[in-house]
Amino acid sequence: xxxxxxxxxxxxxxxxxxxxxxxxxxxxxxxxxxxxxxxxxxxxxxxxxxxxxxxxxxxxxxxxxxxxxxxxxxxx
Ligand SMILES: [Zn+2]
Numbered sequence: 001x002x003x004x005x006x007x008x009x010x011x012x013x014x015x016x017x018x019x020x021x022x023x024x025x026x027x028x029x030x031x032x033x034x035x036x037x038x039x040x041x042x043x044x045x046x047x048x049x050x051x052x053x054x055x056x057x058x059x060x061x062x063x064x065x066x067x068x069x070x071x072x073x074x075x076x
Contacts, residue, residue: 013039016047 012021013036020031022045029036029045036045 008041008043010039010043013043013045016044 010024013024013026014021015029015032015034015036017034018029018032020029022029022036024039026036026045028034035048037048038046040046
């Protein structure tokens, strides 16, 4: 006879960085002040995607390409 596992539900989640127990509705860790996302299947909070970081990285790549173009590729 095969027992069907009930879906796991959590009444709390853990910060992915410092493993502090947080409420499910928490969006910021109370201990390390990092942003936390929704709970995953292991009961840990997911790290929210850092869009600002991606945008900043893209910005600096564009600046670098412009620099290379300006000083090395641009015809005099
Ligand atoms: Zn934390």
